Amino acid sequence: MTVDQLGAELRSRRKELGLSLRAVEKHAGISAATLSRVERGNIPQVGVIEKLAQWLKVNVSTAETAKAGVKTDQDLKRMIAVHLRANRKLSEKTARAIAETFDAVMRVEMERAKKGEG
Amino acid sequence: MGSGGYFLPFTDTGKATELLAIQVKTRLGLGAYDAVDPYTVLAALPARLVDPKDITRSSPRAAETLFGEQRADWSAIGYGVSPATGESLVLLNPTHHPHRQRVSLMEEIVHILRDHPKTQLCFDGTSSGSWARPYHAALEDEAYCVGAACIIPYKQLFEAIHRLHESAAAIAVRFDVSPVYATYRINRAGLSRVYAKHHPTPGSRWSRAKREINRE
Secondary structure, three states, X not given: OEHHHHHHHHHHHHHHHOOOHHHHHHHHOOOXXXXXXXXXXXXXXXXXXXXXXXXXXXXXXXXXXXXXXXXOHHHHHOXXXXXEEEOOOOOHHHXXXXXXXXXXXXXXXXXXXXXXXX | OOHHHOOOOOOHHHHHHHHHHHHHHHHOOOOOOOOOOOOOOHHHOOEEEOOHHHHHHHOHHHHHHHHHHOHHHEEEEEEEEOOOOOOEEEEEOOOOOHHHHHHHHHHHHHHHHOOOOOEEOEEEOOOOXXXXXXXXXXXXXXXXXXXXXXXXXXXXXXXXXXXXXXXXHHHXXXXXXXXXXXXXHHHHOOOHHHHHHHOOOOOOOHHHHHHHHHHO
């Protein structure tokens, strides 16, 4: 599934198991507030995606295409995708670090946009 | 003369590569036989280099991985377009030799201008619990060899070898690349036999040269 479908999957699985957000918080190690935001359609940070994917036991990929008019960091996070000059077999550690830098770089750019530096 | 009135390599693959390089240069507002300095053309894309210090500041753990223990794993990352400025953002591996950074940047520029699909990072939560990505070997190879044709245009390379009998080392100095990269370009342009006529030690096969570049 893509990151866009993560919130709906979380809500459906939680209801199926009859768990509250607090209960999932304990199992998945993600705060109930963050889980609630994800269920409402927010795209979480890379570390949260990892934990959720493991708790749900699903594969999560970034979105295939960009929505028209990327305006928020949510729009950006959904399409973590990079042109990469790297080893054919990228280590898992490097791939995770690259995903994290995507978050970091886009955070800096969004701050720039808010300050009107663009 | 080759197709479109251009001076092109003798081999089919050499011709195809050169024509793609000419397309890239046209998009950058350069002439068919101009050599591209990847740093100079960034503004024309538009694109901007990400400062590695921004990564260190905002994501120290990732910086420690990418600039430290896993520094040999990657050369450049193209993040897509900045929502603030509309520029394409590129991070070069700051631990690599300037020659290699220059080549990596050229490759990223080719990816951007050729509109190559980006790599989708995927997290596998079912078993391995790891991040992975697909690898598009053909696109990576295209970006690399078209990039080389942009940095070292065929016409200039041919004159350097055929008329001036320059060595790979001299060509490397002229185009601000490593001798191994110059050798790779000579071979991919189909000029290794001509080069070997004037130089006792023939150029190595391009694949070997590419491996050596990656080890630099």
